[in-house]
Amino acid sequence: MSEKPTVLVTGGAGYIGSHAVLALRDAGYRVAVIDNLTTGFRWAIPEDVHFTQGDISDQPLVEALLKEQNIGAIMHFAGSIIVPESVENPLKYYHNNSAKSRNLIESAVRVGVPHFIFSSTAATYGTPEESPVREDSPKLPINPYGMSKLMTEIMLADVAAAHPINFCVLRYFNVAGADPQGRTGQSTAGATHLIKVAVEAALGKRSHVAVFGSDFDTPDGTGVRDYIHVSDLASAxxxxxxxxxxxxxxxxxLNCGYGRGFSVMEVLDAVDRVTNMTIDRRVEGRRAGDPASLISDNRRIMAEFPWQPQHADLDKIVSHALAWERKLGDIRGE
Structure with missing residues (x-):
């Protein structure tokens, strides 16, 4: 293989993007980041990484950056990710996730960037009739978040058929944990990720953990999800x-998950184990757009790539998230 290309990471100051920046650098790639810092943090990006504060929909800015940094691949993480918010404010999601991605893809084509990796989601499947869910299962999103991501997947397929660009769509299941070396983690204030919320509660930053729905068709009535460690996802x-x-x-x-699920209560039990505490759990009504169970069939990614997850252990995921939450308190002076 020829010399490794420079990679532009959009949303590289955010949770998953910042882990991808570290994974790329650890693998010997040169990296540039663009992020508008609406939810990301400048301090999450290493000082020697070229950083541009700006929006991916700003085509003159993006195209100048692609040329100036001689970008050979784009990893696209920038976007909005909160399912209930997408139900309340669908136009925000179609703007941030679909329309802006269209501009970014057009910029990539204009400048001649040959490779594009897209951060997609299991929400594209909606409420699957089978579990685990396969990549060729029907894509029937039940919320604007999932639909906005599916639109970008479709755009990429159509553009790759018409232009000299190839792509990889990675459909994430529930991403959790933090860099094992403590370099970055989930830092967004008011995050809705269960493990993030639970470790915040364990450290006294929240009074309790809301359990949204206890009447799902699952073994204990709470939603079942496939939790993947963010560092394993970055390596993918x-x-x-x-x-x-x-x-x-x-x-x-390709699906990105471990192929097994844990219920909300099982996750909270794990947090109790790791912290040697008992978190206050309060059952509330179901949230709009939440399926009962979402577990990946991950056989395709295991067959296509030499992917060997290193952190497929719920207690380890929780312990890394907890360690980062403690460090984040120091960073913010909490």
Missing amino acids: HVLALDALQADKTKNYT
């Missing part, structure tokens, strides 16, 4: 980039 992105370079005619759409 690096392998995706390697694969796109190795065969420029091939595109990929």
Whole structure:
């Protein structure tokens, strides 16, 4: 393989993007980041990484950056990610996730960037009739968040058929945990991720954890999800980039998960175990757009890439999230 390309990471100051920046650098790639810092943090980006504060929909800015940094691949994480908010404010999600992605893809085509990796979601499946869910299962999103991501997947497929660009779509299941070396983690104030919320509660930053729905058709009545450690997810992105370079005619759409699920109560039990505490749990009504169970069939990514998850252990995911939450308190002076 020729010299490694410089990678532009959109949303690289955010949770998953900042882990991808570290994984790329650890693998010997040069990285540039663009982020508008609406939810990301400038301090999450290493000082020697080229950083541009700006919006991916600003095509003159993006195209100048692609040329100036000689970008050979884009990893696209920028976007909005809160399911209930997407139900309340669908136009925000179609703007941030679909319309802005269209502009970014057009900029990539204009400048001639050959590889594009897209941060998608299991929400594209909606409420699947089968579990675990396969990549070729019906895509029937039940909320604007999932639909806005599916629109971008469709755009990428159409653009790759018309232009010299290949892509990998990675459909994330529930991302959790933090960099094991403590370099970055989930830092967004008011985050809705269960493990983030639970470790905040364990450290006294929240009074309790809301359990949204106890009447789902699951073993204990609470929602079941497939939790993937963010560092394992970041490593999948690096392998995706390697694969796109190795065969420029091939595109990929792959689930990113471990292939097993845990209920909300099982996750909270894990937090209790790791912290040796008992978190106050309060059952509330279901949230709009939440399926009962969402577990990945991950056989395709295991077959396509030499992906070997290193952190597929719920207690380890929780302990890394907890360690980061403590460090985040120091960063913010809490």
